Amino acid sequence: MNAFLASGPGQVLITLVETLLLLVPLLISVAYLTVAERKILGAIQLRKGPNVVGFWGLLQAFADALKMIMKEQIIPTGANRFLFVIAPMLTMVLALMAWAVIPVTDGWAISDINVGILYLFAISSLSVYGIIIAGWASNSKYAFLGALRSAAQMVSYEVSIGFVIVTVLLCAGTLNLTGIVRSQSTIWFVVPLFPMFIVYFVSALAETNRPPFDLAEGESEIVAGFLVEYSGISWGLFFLGEYANMILQAAMMTILFLGGWLPVFGLSFIPGPIWFIAKIIFVLFFFIWVRATFPRFRYDQLMRLGWKVFLPLSLFWLVLTAGVLVFMGWLPHSA
Amino acid sequence: MIAAIAFYVFAAVLIGSAALVVSSRNPVHSVLFLILAFFNAAGLFLLAGAEFLAMVLVIVYVGAVAVLFLFVVMMLDVNFDQMREGVQRYAPIGAAVGAVLFLELIVTVAGWQFVPNVTLHLASATPAGVTNTAALGHLIYTDYIFLFQAAGLILLVAMIGAIVLTHRERGASRRQNIGVQQARTMANTLEMMTVAIGAGSRQTGILRPLPPPARPLDDHDDHGHGGHDDGHGHDDHAHAGGH
DSSP, rough: HHHHHSHHHHHHHHHHHHHHHHHHHHHHHHHHHHHHHHHHHHTTTTTOSOOSSSSGGHHHHHHHHHHHHHOOOOTTSSOHHHHHHHHHHHHHHHHGGGGGOOOOSOOSSSOOTTTHHHHHHHHHHHHHHHHHHHHHHHOOOHHHHHHHHHHHHHHHHHHHHHHHHHHHHHOOHHHHHHHHTTSSSHHHHTTTTTTHHHHHHHHHHHHHTTTTSTTTTTTTHHHGGTTOOOOOOHHHHHHHHHHHHHHHHHHHHHHSOOTTTOSTTTTTTTTHHHHHHOOOOOHHHHHHHHHHHHOOOOHHHHIIIIIIIHHHHHHHHHHHHHHHHHHHOOOOOOO | OOOHHHHHHHHHHHHHHHHHHHOOOHHHHHHHHHHHHHHHHHHHHHHHOOOOOOHHHOOOOHHHHHHHHHHHHHOOOOOHHHGGGHHHHHHHHHHHHHHHHHHHHHHHHHTTTTTTGGGGTTTTTOOOOHHHHHHHHHIIIIIIIHHHHHHHHHHHHHHHHHHHHEEEEEEEOOOOHHHHHHHHOTTTTTOOOOOTOOOHHHHHBBOOOOOOOOOOOOOOOOOOSOOSSTOOOOOOOOOOOOO
């Protein structure tokens, strides 16, 4: 048995099992995140939220999924059929692909690669393609406007996300995600780099097209943007992709700033994955809280915030961090 | 074995999609095939052990440059069939130029001779036990820092040049000045007035905002909506009527 597991096909089998063990809980959490969001929004707006399907509304996610699968899927006559169908799949696949490098606890990453953070950055910068392709393939004015907005928005906020990541890398001295978490064993990066944490959080909202930056949908001005022509399960894939991306961004924030699986207050008897999940839930709560609190940004305000506030701020903080690290001799030398 | 299969798959898809970039009729499809080609090139980099280059290729070209390409191609209304009309006429010339370049390439590559043990003579070989990200960083930021900075400055100059050439000062545009807006206070914004019953706005002195000043005649800008309007801060005539 051990000989088989060490061989080539055995490795493939192990990877497949690991992938399933990661993706199945992830998809279930995506489903329950939708319920959690409606419950939290309900609580904030002094109403109950979904409470009919199942005990305390807990089966609502599966009722919604069933509804989306059963609904008719309409492909508009003028649409580019292939791209129209492939766009929601692309969104979902990209949201799941990134999890290959996420370390759930020390050594629990499916692929512990040296350039883990670059891989995550690359994959998250690709998620815009799902929206652009959907907007273009729909052959509809509103969908196209949504796609254009999304393209400009993603490119703008990626710049500041890049600088934030570089700042963290300067402090960690490695591109490996496990290494980044380990380097936070004395102090989480959220403490010395707090402004960068805020910049990253807001940029992550923009990157995932969440309110108050959901201009690609903007139902009050461009109906539902790139989602206009979608129905049934292809709409559902976009919907699930958005929530999977939220969880991914929360996981990235946990790894970069909140110390990944590291325990707080020396409570190390609680296993690492529980800490990791607890921190992700903490960040996700903020995502939902922001949605319930802030009105949608106007488009020029969005661009102004990205280019005139976050870009100079993150650039300044990057130079400051590098200067402090060099001056104090704190630069990690882990070549 | 798996690496060999992966190489041939990446290489075949790369060549196929590169061919489709130039041959597909729809420009948006061309850009999408270009993205597929970038992806497969990144896969080839990964197989060659250059994981940093692979990731940077995806981040820079696929994540940013190709998005802008797609943006522009989708926005432009270019009739590509019209552009293709000359293809028949110019194809022989293009093929001739291509053939000459290809021949030159063959002559060069065929005559290329490597020194024995060429890897030992590399100016900066990757040291053993160093990841290629660290090796690249050392090379660029330590050994060749001045050349790297010079390259950065050239790009900066190019960027400034592009902005200077394309930027137009639109004096007449209604730009929001957030500083002015936030500096407004009750005292210079609101005025409480007692309005007599039956009196019109002219008698009480409540006036509508003045129309924006007429634009100067030599201003050929079509996009402005006329008039400086920095945040409504100086609109002395806009009185809120007291209810």
